[in-house]
Amino acid sequence: MTLKRFTLNTASKEGLYPITEQVREAVGQSQAHSGLAVVFCPHTTAGITINENADPAVGRDLLKGLGVAFPDQRSFEHLEGNSAAHLKALAVGSEVNVIIENGSLLLGVWQGIYFGEFDGPRSRTFFVKVMKD
Amino acid sequence: MTLKRFTLNTASKEGLYPITEQVREAVGQSQAHSGLAVVFCPHTTAGITINENADPAVGRDLLKGLGVAFPDQRSFEHLEGNSAAHLKALAVGSEVNVIIENGSLLLGVWQGIYFGEFDGPRSRTFFVKVMKD
Amino acid sequence: MTLKRFTLNTASKEGLYPITEQVREAVGQSQAHSGLAVVFCPHTTAGITINENADPAVGRDLLKGLGVAFPDQRSFEHLEGNSAAHLKALAVGSEVNVIIENGSLLLGVWQGIYFGEFDGPRSRTFFVKVMKD
Numbered sequence: 001m002t003l004k005r006f007t008l009n010t011a012s013k014e015g016l017y018p019i020t021e022q023v024r025e026a027v028g029q030s031q032a033h034s035g036l037a038v039v040f041c042p043h044t045t046a047g048i049t050i051n052e053n054a055d056p057a058v059g060r061d062l063l064k065g066l067g068v069a070f071p072d073q074r075s076f077e078h079l080e081g082n083s084a085a086h087l088k089a090l091a092v093g094s095e096v097n098v099i100i101e102n103g104s105l106l107l108g109v110w111q112g113i114y115f116g117e118f119d120g121p122r123s124r125t126f127f128v129k130v131m132k133d
Numbered sequence: 134m135t136l137k138r139f140t141l142n143t144a145s146k147e148g149l150y151p152i153t154e155q156v157r158e159a160v161g162q163s164q165a166h167s168g169l170a171v172v173f174c175p176h177t178t179a180g181i182t183i184n185e186n187a188d189p190a191v192g193r194d195l196l197k198g199l200g201v202a203f204p205d206q207r208s209f210e211h212l213e214g215n216s217a218a219h220l221k222a223l224a225v226g227s228e229v230n231v232i233i234e235n236g237s238l239l240l241g242v243w244q245g246i247y248f249g250e251f252d253g254p255r256s257r258t259f260f261v262k263v264m265k266d
Numbered sequence: 267m268t269l270k271r272f273t274l275n276t277a278s279k280e281g282l283y284p285i286t287e288q289v290r291e292a293v294g295q296s297q298a299h300s301g302l303a304v305v306f307c308p309h310t311t312a313g314i315t316i317n318e319n320a321d322p323a324v325g326r327d328l329l330k331g332l333g334v335a336f337p338d339q340r341s342f343e344h345l346e347g348n349s350a351a352h353l354k355a356l357a358v359g360s361e362v363n364v365i366i367e368n369g370s371l372l373l374g375v376w377q378g379i380y381f382g383e384f385d386g387p388r389s390r391t392f393f394v395k396v397m398k399d
Binding site: 002003038040041042043044069070071073075076077078079080083084086087089090091093094095097125127129131132 | 167168169182183184185188190191193194195197198199201202224225226229230231232234239240241242243244264266
């Protein structure tokens, strides 16, 4: 069992949802001692990122900063009206790799893995693939 | 055969070129049932990203939004004059990983893989490496 | 030996530090003929990126451009005052994958791998994990 699918329901238009525990669960079930955990988001207005796990204010500041860098624009053509969400997904990225060592995720002490929602609320999915050494 | 090299000729200064089919071809030839497809761009003013595969307006909006976030600046020092293209490449990223499951790319229904050109037109290259489980 | 840990002392608040040689060293020691080198940053105000290896002005322009896209903001809530650094880390990303072919990194001729510091000076760490085919 090296692939796991997880779901989450996002609560508002934008948010960073901690998913480190789900990734740990997938790694534990894989019984991989050493390798790589690939966390992948199959959506185009959401992404996966690694950032601070301690102060929730950081997450709010990240969303605010992304809104300043990638504002909605009147001249956007996409009729669904969510091009800014697509841009944030592009900047954040669809996936991250985390190294597995001694059966654990090799994360820094302040690092957590997050699902970034930019066009919610929605029912969302992500995958964790474990590649063993 | 787990590494494939592809070429493309970009048509203008900026553009997002769909390359999902080439990545599928590389995965098919590798005969990998399960694993990872790593798509890598060996250029510094271009990148690889995953975004919407349906409405081409999304791609135009993404390029417009990147231009707003990362404008050319008079104070840039690089004499080649393409520092904004380097910045866009940095934000987009040089590579993406896609999970392979049951011999297929595990992409979301709206996802496509794109080669992002930010300093064309040029002859460009990208690689697809398949890592089997 | 497929995992190596490296340290560096960054010299100022922001900088891009070349680490291609360290990644090459890790790949050499792994004796991998073919595979993947995963370069991972365990910090939340620093990241790993690939960009031009020739003109150092490009690095200065990249930092300038990131500062324009992700400025510090009075309304940021995080009391440590480094939310802009967290944003730059998010945009740059915590890790890159580089393909290994014939025992060497498959980098483009102008590409180098960089450790991006956004909240220095500090003592920093990064990891290189080699996954063999």
